[in-house]
Amino acid sequence: MPKFGPPSSQGPASGLIIREQAPPNLEFPFRDLDSRITPTGSFYVRSHFPTPALTAATYGLTVGGEVARPLRLSLDDLRSLPARTVTATMECAGNGRVFLSPRRRGVAWELGAVGTAEWTGVPLSQVLERAGLLETAREVVLEGADRGHLTDPVETPGEITYARSVPLDKALGDVLLAYGMNGEPLTPDHGFPLRAVVPGWYGMASVKWLTSVTVSARAFRGFFQTVDYAYWETRDGLPPQLTPIGPLQVKAAIARPAPHEEVACGVTYEVRGAAWAGEADVTRVEVSVDGGTTWEDAEFLDPPVRHVWRRWHHLWRVPERAARVTLLARATDAEGRTQPEAHDPARGGYLITHPLPVCVNVLERSP
Numbered sequence: 001m002p003k004f005g006p007p008s009s010q011g012p013a014s015g016l017i018i019r020e021q022a023p024p025n026l027e028f029p030f031r032d033l034d035s036r037i038t039p040t041g042s043f044y045v046r047s048h049f050p051t052p053a054l055t056a057a058t059y060g061l062t063v064g065g066e067v068a069r070p071l072r073l074s075l076d077d078l079r080s081l082p083a084r085t086v087t088a089t090m091e092c093a094g095n096g097r098v099f100l101s102p103r104r105r106g107v108a109w110e111l112g113a114v115g116t117a118e119w120t121g122v123p124l125s126q127v128l129e130r131a132g133l134l135e136t137a138r139e140v141v142l143e144g145a146d147r148g149h150l151t152d153p154v155e156t157p158g159e160i161t162y163a164r165s166v167p168l169d170k171a172l173g174d175v176l177l178a179y180g181m182n183g184e185p186l187t188p189d190h191g192f193p194l195r196a197v198v199p200g201w202y203g204m205a206s207v208k209w210l211t212s213v214t215v216s217a218r219a220f221r222g223f224f225q226t227v228d229y230a231y232w233e234t235r236d237g238l239p240p241q242l243t244p245i246g247p248l249q250v251k252a253a254i255a256r257p258a259p260h261e262e263v264a265c266g267v268t269y270e271v272r273g274a275a276w277a278g279e280a281d282v283t284r285v286e287v288s289v290d291g292g293t294t295w296e297d298a299e300f301l302d303p304p305v306r307h308v309w310r311r312w313h314h315l316w317r318v319p320e321r322a323a324r325v326t327l328l329a330r331a332t333d334a335e336g337r338t339q340p341e342a343h344d345p346a347r348g349g350y351l352i353t354h355p356l357p358v359c360v361n362v363l364e365r366s367p
């Protein structure tokens with residue numbers, strides 16, 4: 001494991017799709033999916049506010065709330081604790097939004113607001129143990145150093161920070177306070193010097209530029225937990241309630257062919273993609289090359305690893321004549337959960353897990 005020095009001065013690799021210049025919202029061109037680990041320079045960036053300028057020397061993490069011993073930890077303190085490296089897939093809850101009709105508010109992600117990295121850091125449980133949880137502890141609120149004044153869809157009371165909570169059992173389970181990404185210090189856009197990584201959850205929970213951990217006795221109801229990153233849930237005979245988004249939902253995505261790619265007729269084409277889920281393993285991926293009428297099993301290229309996507313492929317006999325073809329993929333997890341046929345409007349612009357159509361042009365002559 002290399003030493004974690006200052007952040008690399010290197011910006012994102014060329015080739016990320018700019019969805020928003022400032023703050024940086026950059027998409028991985030999903031057709032480029034090759035390795036199981038996404039190189040850091042190709043990893044999507046989703047930021048609500050400008051990247052805060054933090055330095056390793058002055059950085060501090062405060063730990064407070066329902067704890068016996070509030071703490072302030074420097075980066076060196078954190079690096080001196082026993083480290084762990086975990087591989088986890090992270091997906092933005094709005095990934096695939098551009099496929100929704102009618103259009104939804106939010107960044108117009110196509111397929112690439114998702115990636116997989118090796119994260120190195122300290123388990124949150126270790127830090128909470130040091131602080132000593134009180135009986136009243138129920139949630140852990142993670143707060144970043146980035147801030148801004150929002151006016152849409154509601155006006156915030158001046159500047160607010162980016163903050164999200166995780167329930168106590170998840171916080172004590174596998175949440176990591178990460179200072180390393182793919183064997184290097186975090187880059188500024190990915191949260192230098194410290195971020196949370198909440199494996200198996202949508203990306204919004206993995207708070208970047210983490211500066212405070214507050215143990216709370218009550219459910220946190222901040223902006224990014226209620227107004228944003230929530231969906232309408234109906235249960236127990238009650239009217240619909242806005243519920244914070246949490247675990248990843250099972251999903252397969254097609255990397256190749258890319259939408260609107262031109263494919264030569266009569267060839268055997270290697271359809272490739274990845275599939276992921278929340279806490280359970282993905283156990284099956286099916287592909288349709290006729291718009292969903294018939295499905296065939298794809299073959300996995302990776303073994304199952306908890307919280308990590310599995311790449312898959314499927315050999316497609318492309319029609320002999322010019323045609324417009326719609327490909328679809330759908331995954332199933334070890335608990336038998338699969339993807340819905342259509343997007344549930346109760347999910348708004350999030351949790352877009354119905355099979356997304358990849359329409360391609362089959363050409364008579366090689367493109």
Ligand SMILES: Nc1nc2c(c(=O)[nH]1)N[C@H]1C(S)=C(S)[C@@H](COP(=O)(O)O)O[C@H]1N2
Nearest residue numbers: 044045046047048092144162203204207208
């Ligand atoms: N402090 C802070 N943390 C944040 C965000 C943010 O805007 N500010 N965006 C969240 C969202 S919505 C996602 S999808 C992930 C993206 O992480 P990445 O930019 O490293 O890919 O970070 C999450 N953590």
Ligand SMILES: [Mo]
Nearest residue numbers: 092093203204
């Ligand atoms: Mo996100």
